Amino acid sequence: MKKLILFVCALLATSLAAAQFRVEVTGVGLTQVPIAIAQFKAEEGSPQKVSAVVQADLERSGQFRGSSPVAGTWDEAARMDLAAWRQKGSDAAVVGSITKLADGRFDVRFRLWDLAKGQDLGGQSHVVVAADLRLAAHRIADYVYEKITGDKGVFSTRIAYITKSSGLYNLWVADADGENAQSALSSPEPIISPAWSPSGKQLAYVSFESRKPVVYVHEVATGKRRLLANFKGSNSAPAWSPDGRQVAVTLTRDGISQIYLMDANGGEPKRLAQSGSIDTEPVFTADGKTLYFVSDRGGSPQIYRMPVTGGNAERVTFNGTYNISPSLSVDGKYLAYVSRVNGQFKLHVMDLASGVAQAITDTASDESPSFSPNGRLIMYATVQQGKEALMTTTVDGKIKARLAGQFGDIREPDWGPVLK
Incomplete structure (x- = not known):
């Protein structure tokens, strides 16, 4: 790739890029938080796997690494055996659900748990059209990132x-x-x-x-x-x-x-x-x-x-x-x-x-x-x-x-x- 400074505003050579990418994360940080992102309840009927997007966002940040959730079906209202989740090696967990509404939109809900401290860190509901399910996932990742790290998340940016x-x-x-x-x-x-x-x-x-x-x-x-x-x-x-x-x-x-x-x-x-x-x-x-x-x-x-x-x-x-x-x-x-x-x-x-x-x-x-x-x-x-x-x-x-x-x-x- 030829490097040219904009002293003379010369053209930088460019080639085709597809609109879709895949994320490949490499490397290990020193203080990554192990977090379990359970598959959202009824997610299999959704056109977008929200939990997978949330996990990819958090892992790409370098601040988190994925860990295994407890087996079962979980949503934001589930009674959580926090000790069982901690035994799986997680310090935090995200559970949620995706419900298709009568008007065709989707209600995406989630809850975040701090397993290390035994605290419910709250949750949100995002009602979106199908095309905005990824945006909802990015906003969930932003919420989790900020609650755990104290810094603003940037996953919903462009x-x-x-x-x-x-x-x-x-x-x-x-x-x-x-x-x-x-x-x-x-x-x-x-x-x-x-x-x-x-x-x-x-x-x-x-x-x-x-x-x-x-x-x-x-x-x-x-x-x-x-x-x-x-x-x-x-x-x-x-x-x-x-x-x-x-x-x-x-x-x-x-x-x-x-x-x-x-x-x-x-x-x-x-x-x-x-x-x-x-x-x-x-x-x-x-x-x-x-x-x-x-x-x-x-x-x-x-x-x-x-x-x-x-x-x-x-x-x-x-x-x-x-x-x-x-x-x-x-x-x-x-x-x-x-x-x-x-x-x-x-x-x-x-x-x-x-x-x-x-x-x-x-x-x-x-x-x-x-x-x-x-x-x-x-x-x-x-x-x-x-x-x-x-x-x-x-x-x-x-x-x-x-x-x-x-x-x-x-x-x-x-x-x-x-x-x-």
Whole structure:
């Protein structure tokens, strides 16, 4: 997989990815919670195996590992012999039911038990149409994750990525596990750099329909789009401010790639630095006060940061001669990026407090890291076993999940926010 920094907004090669993925989880974490997810009562009559989706979500997070439920039929109202469940090696259990209603919808109910403490941690009911059964399962997994770990779950969020097939480029929007992919845009010209707005209602991206890179904003629900940046030269690498009011873009209107800030509704951009070097790939910190970006001002591509108001830039990466594609965890503790090491492109994570960074993958063609909204996982594209694939990894690299396209390639993933 050829790695190209967006200094000149060159096209990243893309290939076909199917809308359906399978999840393959590998690795072992140090403190995984053993959890039993019993088959929901009457689930065999449902078009979606909700309990299986819940278990896959939780295992992919790296915080849980599946354990065997007690034999029998269980639902949210069942009298639980907690000691018997604990003897099966579980610290938590989820039981539930799926009931088809007269209007064709499904009532999905569940209850979560903390077996270690002997506590009922509550439950919920989700009444959904058949097409939303997977979403109900993701929301159950979110509930379980938050109750057990104290962190927000991200299983009901969405991702975006790019594919190419037979000369047609597609911008896809899918569930966080890669399922239910829907094409938001198809074009015979390249599409690159999708970026979710903080609301999760819009995607900014770069299109080459005008025979040069131009930035558009796409309304996910309606499919409507509007032109954001079409200035002289290249318009690329959009990044939303945390409040959604501004977008940082890379423009060559002044003859060299530089970072500009503009209103999310359009207007005249403001140049943030006056360097004579190439600056690109901006990303905001969660407080909106700082921009991380890539620049060759030191002689090779490295990651820097500077105030959003402009001013002096501070170099962040020092190991290696080629460090690109910054992504920040929401808590500001970690920086994910791609570094070229001995000709291989590997995903690295830096502890920003100490400045210590380490490679967390054993692949050689990693690209486009994107943190989950809770900062616990990183999504990226890579080549594994000869096939290009979308992956997630825990921040320490110990547990990875492959979301494998059935027929081809996946590029430039971006993880959307938790919807309000």
